[in-house]
Amino acid sequence: MRTSSDRSLSNAVSIFDSEAVEQLRKETRLDPEHVRALRNALFKKFEADDVALTRFPERDRIVCHSLELFCRCDSQVDGASKLLLKTATGMLIESVILRIATGRSTLCVSSQVGCAAACDFCATGKMGIAQNLSSAEILDQVVQTGQLLAAEGRRLHNIVFMGMGEPFHNEENLFETLDALTSPKLFNRSPGSILVSTVGVTDGMRRCAERFPKVNLALSLHSVNPEVRRELIPLTKKHPLDELQETIRELNHRQGIPVMIEYLMLAGKNDSANDASQLVDWLHGLNVHVNLIPYNEIEDAPHLTGTADATIRTFASTLKESGLTTTVRYSLGSDIAAACGQLVRKENRQQAMASNWELPRV
Secondary structure: OOOHHHOOOOOOEEOOOHHHHHHHHHHHOOOHHHHHHHHHHHHHOOOOHHHHHHOOOOHHHEEOOOOEEEEEEEOOOOOEEEEEEEOOOOOEEEEEEEEOOOOOEEEEOOOEEEOOOOOOOOOHHHOOOEEEOOHHHHHHHHHHHHHHHHHOOOOOOEEEEOOOOOHHHHHHHHHHHHHHHHOOOOOOOOHHHEEEEEOOOHHHHHHHHHHOOOOEEEEEOOOOOHHHHHHHOHHHHOOOHHHHHHHHHHHHHHHOOOEEEEEEEEOOOOOOHHHHHHHHHHOOOOOEEEEEEEOOOOOOOOOOOEOOHHHHHHHHHHHHHOOOEEEEOOOOOHHHOOOOOOOOHHHHHHHHHHOOOOOOOO
16 A cells, blocks of 8 residues: 655645645646546545556556554454554554444544543543644545455445544544545545544534534533543533533434434443433433443553443443433454554654644643
8 A cells, every 4th residue: 555655756746635636637637537537446446546546647646645554453353453544743543443243344533643632531532642633634544444445345334533532623624524525526425424423522513513414423421420520521621511411402403313422331430320310311302322332441540440241231221221222332452452542652642742742731
């Protein structure tokens, strides 16, 4: 697979930069069909670079990738792969490919290097770094994954923004990415196959629902006890629970599709029978799908442990009996450091200090 370093010509343009590609087409008097065919090959069919470029007259003027594949980790237990990708600034991000037993494949993309939300349970939030990824860097995660799966004879079905970063802290590039993913001229993905997860940036959630009403939204809730949620998610101070509840109600009215409620199961923290009852009450009247998530422990949060499987099943039964659509997520990739950001934290902090970047304050 070619990377940007393979094509260092000063007059080369990125395939993700539509304006630059159009300027190149005009300068070289290319038939628009050549550009359309190249985009279809890379964005829809996920053909290998050399195959896609063979038919493009100005092949030496196109850069196919904005990220360099640094390392690939494949699970020896299930169908998960973790791609470590390097940005032009030398920072590392992670993309995770989930190959479900049904044959479907899901890509978990990152929207930032690190995350300023600083959630207590999250390895990425412990980095102390938050740098936005460009739309091209987010989209290239899709292209490189699509190419990898295509080489296996598989297809990319779903894209979830559940990787490194808070998507709505990078809203402009997120929306530009969603525009490209759903554009018939570019990736032509169904909006229903895309999910954006947030810890609760309510203004961003509303704007996303207005602009992309068919794109699925997920809220990392994790507790409806104000004190517990503030402890787990510091951003709760800016967006309290009553604001989140009203936002879900507005999304239900605007979108007409369920909001995914992500609930991380933490032993002794949010998994009691009383916690389940409070969650049922809080979600009453809302169109939601609750996703209970087993916790993958991280070194940076030794005070947090995952809930026992039997307790998770009991918790799920309480929700189901109340009429809430509920699933328990099956955790993939536990043997390749399932905690997002774990493999890149040290390298990224070293790069940030070398570059004299100011680390964010939450």
